[in-house]
Each structure stands twice: as C-alpha cells, then as structure tokens.
Amino acid sequence: AILADQIAAGEVVERPASVVKELIENALDAHSTQIDILVEESGLKRIQVTDNGDGIAPEDVELAFKRHSTSKITTKKDLFKIKTLGFRGEALPSIASVADVLLETATATPPSTIIHIKGGQLVSKKIGARAQGTQIVVSDLFFNTPARLKYLKSMQTELAAISDIVNRLALSHTEVAFSFQSNGRLLLETAGNGKLQQTFSAIYGVKVAREMIPISGADLDFEVSGYVSLPALTRASKTYISLLLNGRYIRNYQLSNAVIKGYGSKLMVGRYPFAVINLKLDPLLVDVNVHPTKQQVRISKEDQLAQLLRKTIYTRIAQENL
Ligand code: ADP
Ligand code: MG
Secondary structure, three states, rough: HHHHHHHHHHHHHHHHHHHHHHHHHHEEEEEEEEEEEEEEEHHEEEEEEEEEOOOOOOOOOHHHHOOOOOOOOOOOHHOOOOOOOOOOHHHHHHHHOEEEEEEEOOOOOOEEEEEEEEEOOOEEEEEEOOOEEEEEEEEOOOOOOHHHHHHOHHHHHHHHHHHHHHHHHHHHOOOOOOEEEEOOEEEEOOOOOHHHHHHHHHHOOHHHHHHHHEEEEEEOOOOEEEEOOOOHOOOOOOOHHHEEEEEEEEHHHHHHHHHHOHHHHHHHOOOOOOEEEEEEEEEHHHHHHOOHHHHHHHHOHHHHHHHHHHHHHHHHHHOOOO
C-alpha cells in the first residue's frame, strides 16, 4: 500500500507547492474561516497548515490516510456534480508516504486526535486537547524519494510556486482569512471579509488594487464576474490571470486567452493584464476528474464560455473610454 501511495504521490505531490495546495484545499473543504500557512526552507523542511474547520472525528482519522477514502463523495452520482475541491482521497496518503506527517484534529466534540505517520507508516496515535480544527505539519518532504528531491528547482523557485498557489487560493476565497509565513517572515495576510479588492491589495499592493475594475456578465449557462486591470496596469506575465471555476483555481489556455482578447487593441503587444475571474456554472457542465491535481478541467460548451468572457471584458473596457 505504501508503494501505491508513493506512486500516486508522484502525480499529486510533484513539489512542495503541490502539498501546500492540497492542504489548503482540504481546509477550505472543511469550511474553515481562518487558514494559517507556514513554511520553512521552501516547504522542504516544514509545511504547516492550521485551520479552524470541521475537523476529523477520532474514528475517521486513520481512514483519512487510506488511499481513495474520501468523506466527500458517497455515490457515483456525486462524481458528476463535485462541489468540494477534493474528492479523490489521494492527497493525505500520498503526502504521508513521502514525508513525516503530524496531524492534530478535532471536531466540535472533544477530544482531539494526534496522529504521526512517517513514510506511510503509522508511528503513533494519541488523544490531544486541541479545540475544533486541524493542524497538519509536514516535515522532511521527499526524505525517502531522493530522485524527486533532485528534480526540484531552486529554493527560490519553489517558494515562488508556493506563494503563487497561496495567493490564488486566497483570491478565490476572499471570505477566508489567510496568513502565510516563510522562514518566520509574514508574506501575506488577508482579512477574510469577502472583499476581493482587499485580498488583491494584500497581494499586489494598494496601487494595483485601486485601479482594478469590476466586470460581470452572464448567459443561460454561465456567469462570469471578477476584476480586471486597466490596460495601463499591464505586466508582462500571463500568470497574473487567475481563473476560478466554481471556486476552484484552474489552468485553461482558451479562457486565459479570452481575457487577453477582451482587451482588443487596448493591450500592447507582449503585455498581459491582471485579472481575477470567477466562473460560475452548473457542476454538471464540468469534469474535474481529468488529472490528479485537478487544475485541468473539461468544460462543456467551453467555446461559448470563452465568448462570454471575451465580450464581458471587451464591453467593460470600452466603457472606461481609454
Ligand atoms: P480528498 O480531499 O480528496 O477527500 P484527502 O486525502 O485530501 O482527500 O483527504 C482525505 C479526507 O481527510 C478528506 O475527505 C476529509 O474527510 C479529511 N480531511 C483532510 N484534511 C482535512 C481538514 N483540514 N479538515 C477536515 N477534514 C480533513
Ligand atoms: Mg483533499
């Protein structure tokens, strides 16, 4: 079973940022309103995520580390209308198979459970006194898979990837207060007051945030909303376009391009806008079960959605009369 988990880890846990992503998504699925993330040495030494969410009941804690055991899907029908970020039940067992994991969790009913798993082996399980919520500490990532360690990029690149994922998840959940520390330095703190502008300003600075304009549009199948920068604010990086589909951060070439096309001739060649776009659609119209990391999704009527997005931005930018 450990070997199978390590194989799955090869897909789910590519780098420290993937661990951070999975842990934050679990905290979000558990309805947390406060999520604190702490990393040391770009996550290789330590990744700690603390939430105030639902927690896991003592009898379910070990199960959470078993492959394909998820509390989020019970019937086959659920698979076609996924509302949570996780559903494959692979993250925790994968992470625990390639690291040292200490998890303490409690539901509204005490006590808490403290479980220690290293390289997929249960080390200990005991009762603790933590209040409702979950704290997971992942240490020595890839200690038993040296090949994986070797393929990592520089510490700086790995930290940038973590920062990027934290930023995107914070942007996609403005109702949650996030804090993010790296080697003792506070890199991000959001208020969790539901205001995208506030989160934007925490990430990109007040100046950028002030010049973002809201967009919104809809057709029979889709709703698009969010903020885009005025052309004056463009930066030469496509990564400043964040797409959130029903709260899930996704990568999609056609849709990112639709954002850029929405600027028409207003955008200078080689420059890209800042944008955070929320896409809302019936979960039946999207298949998130394409890749283990779930960042690629299959959308029915994707062309129609791209059209709507382009038109919504085009119309809004035109109103600004630049
Ligand atoms: P998935 O998210 O796909 O269900 P995971 O391996 O990420 O699978 O997590 C396994 C299970 O552990 C989840 O279904 C959930 O029940 C539980 N779990 C994990 N993290 C948390 C958390 N932070 N708070 C509450 N429950 C959690
Ligand atoms: Mg998960």
